[in-house]
Amino acid sequence: MxxxxxxxxxxxxxxxxxxxxxxxxxxxxxxxxxxxxxxxxxxxxxxxxxxxxxxxxxxxxxxxxxxxxxxxxxxxxxxxxxxxxxxxxxxxxxxxxxxxxxxxxxxxxxxxxxxxxxxxxxxxxxxxxxxxxxxxxxxxxxCVLEDDVIVGGLSGIHQFVRIGRGAMIGALSMVTADVIPHGLVQGPRAHLDGLNLVGLKRRGASRAEIAELREVLARLHDGAFRDTARELSTMDRGEMVGEVLEFILGPSERSFLKPA
The missing domain is CATH 2.160.10.10 (Hexapeptide repeat proteins)
Incomplete structure (x- = not known):
């Protein structure tokens, strides 16, 4: 002392x-x-x-x-x-x-x-x-929060939820299901609201990479996340899209947040 x-x-x-x-x-x-x-x-x-x-x-x-x-x-x-x-x-x-x-x-x-x-x-x-x-x-x-996740003030994350790398959770959100990498989530009962574009640009993502992520996100909205992800994973995709698909197909005890 x-x-x-x-x-x-x-x-x-x-x-x-x-x-x-x-x-x-x-x-x-x-x-x-x-x-x-x-x-x-x-x-x-x-x-x-x-x-x-x-x-x-x-x-x-x-x-x-x-x-x-x-x-x-x-x-x-x-x-x-x-x-x-x-x-x-x-x-x-x-x-x-x-x-x-x-x-x-x-x-x-x-x-x-x-x-x-x-x-x-x-x-x-x-x-x-x-x-x-x-x-x-x-x-x-x-819960699992991967690298570069930002969670806005007064938000709650439900037990066993996974939040993928680079995702952004808006303030006052209640997150009850998994969030894909680079996703943007917000709402009292949160829903997927697109991509975390600010975070992607800060990390140097190119316009082509962002466009590819948007394309895949639109496809994921059309049906079941895992079934669509399995189909997309058989195609030649960039590294960021591969990260999202790997996350969706990984082990989880929760479902996925989807658009409102």
């Missing part, structure tokens, strides 16, 4: 692993199974428990609660984990829970994400890189 980068009011349990250049502010509480990587910063009043690892450069803001028991009545105290990647920004009052035995035992957060105030990431979720959850987003258990 003599380290000037660790405030004298912080409580760090024996067994916690604190990496180089870590900064721990006033009134933080760190449990015995916590591992903080190089350059992690806890602003103040942060509570981290459970078997939780946080990689280099991640910053956690006041009153976040990380690694506490899952909000699942089936959880009986079994050993599970929470893994948080590098360079994330985890804002005020965010909660992130570890996994459960029935869901694989681990919740994973990728790198370079932004989790705005009051967000919740539930047990057994798998969150990719560069994901943005805007204020008060709630992600239920067992």
């Amino acid at each position: 003599a380290d000037p980068a660790i405030h004298s009011s912080a409580i760090i349990a024996p067994g916690a692993e604190i990496g180089p250049d870590v900064r721990i502010g006033p009134f933080c509480v760190i449990g015995p199974q916590v591992r903080l990587g190089t350059g992690v910063e806890l602003k103040s009043h942060v509570v981290i428990g459970g078997d939780t690892s946080i990689s280099e450069g991640t910053v956690i803001f006041p009153f976040a609660s990380i690694g506490q028991d899952p909000q699942d009545l089936k959880f009986k105290g079994e050993h599970t984990r929470l893994e948080i990647g590098a360079r994330n920004r985890i804002r005020e009052y965010v909660t992130m829970n570890p996994g459960t035995e029935g869901g694989g035992g681990v919740t994973r957060i990728g790198d370079d994400g932004l989790f705005m105030a009051n967000c919740h990431v539930a047990h057994d979720c798998q969150i990719g890189d560069r994901v943005v959850l805007v204020n008060s987003v709630a992600v239920a258990g067992h």
Whole structure:
């Protein structure tokens, strides 16, 4: 506790692993199974428990609660984990829970994400890189959010839902089914509303690639998603379309969001 980068009011349990250049502010509480990587910063009043690892450069803001028991009545105290990647920004009052035995035992957060105030990431979720959850987003258990997903404020993601890479969820949406990669979804009971054109352009998608995605999306609207995707997958398609078709044909416990 003599380290000037660790405030004298912080409580760090024996067994916690604190990496180089870590900064721990006033009134933080760190449990015995916590591992903080190089350059992690806890602003103040942060509570981290459970078997939780946080990689280099991640910053956690006041009153976040990380690694506490899952909000699942089936959880009986079994050993599970929470893994948080590098360079994330985890804002005020965010909660992130570890996994459960029935869901694989681990919740994973990728790198370079932004989790705005009051967000919740539930047990057994798998969150990719560069994901943005805007204020008060709630992600239920067992969800998968692939890389570059953005979820607008006050939205809810139903348990077991998958959201494909580069998809955009509009604010105040309730997402109850899978969202295709690069899809744009919005609505109180959300529906598929086209492509996330802004995100595609930011990632350098060409006009030809966007046109091909639009063509395939129009075909998918004509019938059952999986049947149409199987038919389209036999044709010569570009990489982005291939990604959408692979996602649709992948394992899922949910249906797919379709146009209103």
